[in-house]
Amino acid sequence: MIQTAPPPAPARKWRERGITLALLLAVWLGAQWWQTREVPSGPAPAFTLPAVSAQDGQQLSLAQWRAAHPGRPVALNFWSESCPICKLQQPNVSSVGQDWPVLTIALQSGDVATVRQALGRRGLDWPTVVDARGALTKQYGIGAVPAFVVIDAGGQVRGVSVGYTSEIGMRLRLWWAALRA
DSSP: OOOOOOOOOOHHHHHHHHHHHHHHHHHHHHHHHHHHTTOOEEEOEEEEEESSSSSSSOOEEHHHHHHSSSOOOOEEEOOOTOOOHHHHHHHHHHHTTSSEEEEEEEEOSSHHHHHHHHHEEEEEEEEOETTTTTTHHHHTTOOOSEEEEEEEEEEEEEEESSSSSHHHHHHHHHHHHHHHO
């Protein structure tokens, strides 16, 4: 007769689950730290980039974007046309963008006309600027997309996430930045 071990006591099961959860959280936090280690703290780097709008040649700066939303934190969502995770995250960005000022930055996705076509194909009306060569992305220390950067009302970088970010994660980062202002 084969003997089997008795099932673990409920307290032991919960302890094992807690340890597993703590390890997963530590790995996730370590990965987030590693991916955002080069993001500057303090004032958000200024930029002026071509805007995807009805008028070709129009430029949009971070200062203009922040001035259009005084007293509120703003978010920058870095994405690329070739990024499958960016496509998966797009409903989150669209939903958050209805309640918070979110400026999207198309990274190495072509010129303004190409990005406009891509947004149109996807049915997105995001306010978007084009970082055709990736210079702004490097300036922000972003090594992968998607990336979500929160800038508080005072112009300070307050939160950064790289990789898939849930809608609630985006909203909480913006809410936290609003509280800290």
